[in-house]
Amino acid sequence: MAGMIRALGLMSGTSLDGVDAAMVETDGETIAAFGRSAFRPYDEGARAVLRAALGRWPGEEGVEAAEVAVREAHAGVVRDFAEAELVGFHGQTLAHEPAGRGTHQVGRGDLLARETGRTVVWDFRSADVASGGEGAPLVPFFHFACARRIGARGPVAFLNIGGVANVTWVDPRVDAPEAPGALVAFDTGPGNALLDDFMMARLGRTRDEGGAVAAAGRIDEKVLAALLSHPHLDRKPPKSLDRLDFHRALEAMAPLSTEDGAATLASLTAACVVAGARHFPEPPERWLVCGGGRHNRTLMRLLAEHSNLPVDPVEAVGLDGDMLEAQAFAFLAVRVLRGLPTSSPATTGCRIPVSGGRISRPAPA
Secondary structure (H helix, E strand, O other), rough: OOEEEEEEEEOOOOOEEEEEEEEEEEOOOOOEEEEEEEEOOOOOHHHHHHHHOOOOOOOOOOOOOOOHHHHHHHHHHHHOOOOEEEEEEEEEEEEOOOOOOOEEEEEEEHHHHHHHOOOOEEOHHHHHHHOOOOOOOOOHHHHHHHHHHOOOOEEEEEEEEEEEEEEEEEOOOOOOOOOOEEEEEEEEOOOOOHHHHHHHHHHHHOHHHHHHHHHOOOHHHHHHHHHOOOOHHHOOOOOOOOOOOOHHHHOOOOOHHHHHHHHHHHHHHHHHHHHHHHHHHOOOOOEEOOHHHHHHHHHHHHOOOOOOOOEEEHHHHHHHHHHHHHHHHHHHHHHHHOOOOOOOOOOOOOOOOEOOOOEEEOOOO
16 A cells, blocks of 8 residues: 555563564554564563662663663564564653653663664653643554454444553544544553562462462452542543552552452452443443453453443454554554654643654664
């Protein structure tokens, strides 16, 4: 197709597991094709450096080491994708405080462009925050294109369960993603981060594989009710979260068994998602789930029970739930290159639609 660009998207989420990389052929409005993808895990040293830097801001201890670890890991991935004409580089979020100090992703795209010889679009969030937005979530504009690609005829809800969970309500009948009525998007609450941290503390495991531990436990309804009093749930969207915003919930797990704690944390994630649905203009026809949380069978069951709607992994409509966010930053990179909006008042709360991101080109040979 004329005007299509082969773009590589790079995403490292709040779960700190590694780098997702995915190719998309797009003009920034429609998706012509999905290309190959890859995952590169952070080694234990890099993961420790990143964990130590969580919550820190530019110039603080550990931030420079985190930047180097992130950039080295991403550069290694980029070199494996010779076909990429453009790179969308999200970087690693260390801190997110849109009402305060802003948002902080490490990973210098100018240096990545120089090291890999590719044009890199990066720093996607700062312009949105400068325009009064939350700086997140940014994937909704890609979700709009996906809803069109799968032939959705009515509203659908894309739920990404990463470290933090976020949802995009999409009405594909509207002309463009920045148009009024096309999108509603926000962070619902915790995703996998609390449960992952809980499993590491209790059992030395990185996750509750398949939701098996939660399935063996009982939800502590009293503890859950207390956690659901978090002020984030009463805020109207757009709204976003830092990975650590719900972290005190782990203190409430102290008297619970490992199984009951896992069950209660899984239920917290599901309950926050369903509570958020009251902000949709109309109910979605179905929930389509991406991110690591879709592999947690207990969590998926809880979502279906509480929402009383079909809840399916995005694979049910031919999408790749492991790579959707990486694909999104490939798509957004092309939008930035063409000056198209990447966020809107309905997705982040910015004053007007914003085209975020900096473009860095490699030095001439």
